[in-house]
Amino acid sequence: MKSWRDEDLILHLYGEHPRGGELERDLAARPELRERFEALRRDLAAFGELEAPEPRPGLEERVWARLRPQLRPQLAGARSRPGRSGMGELAPRRGWRFAAVAAALTLALIGAYLFGRLSVAPAPPASSSPSASAERPFSAAARERILRASVADHLESSSLLLTDLAHASADQNLGDERVWAASLLAENRLYRRAAERAGQRRIVALLGELEPFLVELANGTAADDVPALQHRMNQNDLLFKVRVVGSRLQPNNL
């Protein structure tokens, strides 16, 4: 007699068991197996159709209104850039790799900041409920230090990217810079929200200025817009501002 595991029953429930016919015959012949299968079915029926709440009215309009400014015309032939394969497009350079690691580390820190707490003990007391894990809030001063250090790192990475762009030739392919900008964009949004919550207006203003530039760089498709990007960057003194604020936020300058 075949011994069916729960995993077999799960696959059969979803009609994906490779020996579904054999299992079906056993279900008909063996009450204890049928009972296990029905118990599984009942338990999962509790999820039934997970009913998604309807979106607020005007979803399509809101999505489009936020999306449209980020869309730049697609250029015919953009997918066959000379000298760069699809894989090459994603091949990270040293600066990008560094930025990605730095971003991941700082994101972890800022996450802790955002919610003002940090797990300090892995095992809660036996009397605690599972949700009441041992967490202790950061002090306000500690959270401010974390925010500033995280933003400083972010601005340093952004400064590297902008410097890279400032020195790009007019016909340079910006594939790596675009990937890099996309990675910085998510962090930029997170830090801006954190800074807003902390009332750090200067940081909010700078990150607010940096964000559309990162969006534009991340979403661009043409190689011939390097001069336009450089012009915009210079016009707003963006690199200068990023360096100055980043420098002021460095721990040894606090």
Added chain:
Amino acid sequence: MTAEEQAAIRDTRAGNPDAFAVLVRLHSRSLYRVAVRILGHPARAEDVVQETFLRAYRALDRFQERGEVWPWLRRIATNAAIDELRRSRREAPLDAEDRDEELTAAPHPASSEPSPDRRTASAEVGRAARRALATLSPDERAAFVMRHVEGCSIAEISRALGKRENATKQSIFRAVRKLRRSLVAWTEVCREELA
């Protein structure tokens, strides 16, 4: 692919970004439902819809070999939702009780006019389901929702998540085990209430 989708993609690629609005109009709601089921959070689901279209727009030049728009968008949305779920869990552990609006899990089939007891039991099941879903990892939750709710095959889910089929199966198995453990007490109560 419908003629409308085909025209939208052709015109967008020809340099008219406004043509992309057709895809936003046609697919936003369906993508929202996918995202909100994975995330359990309406506001974040809306962000995921936007992110999905942004990623799709940027990848439009690679779409040519793919036949259908919807599976392609759904795959992007699933990955965007998983990214968002991971990000949100890094920021703060999910707490189903903290969310403003939530998924509701449909209870066992009930009469068309449920009694107060039935409604109470249904609400309890909904809460228990939310708590249970919140215990899953992003991959487990996505795999389970796609299989159990969206009705995707394991092969489809594997493609969407970029995993091997065995890995997807293991995610589903783990999800089901966790959900059953979390739900076992509640389903017993509910069964009695609805009997």
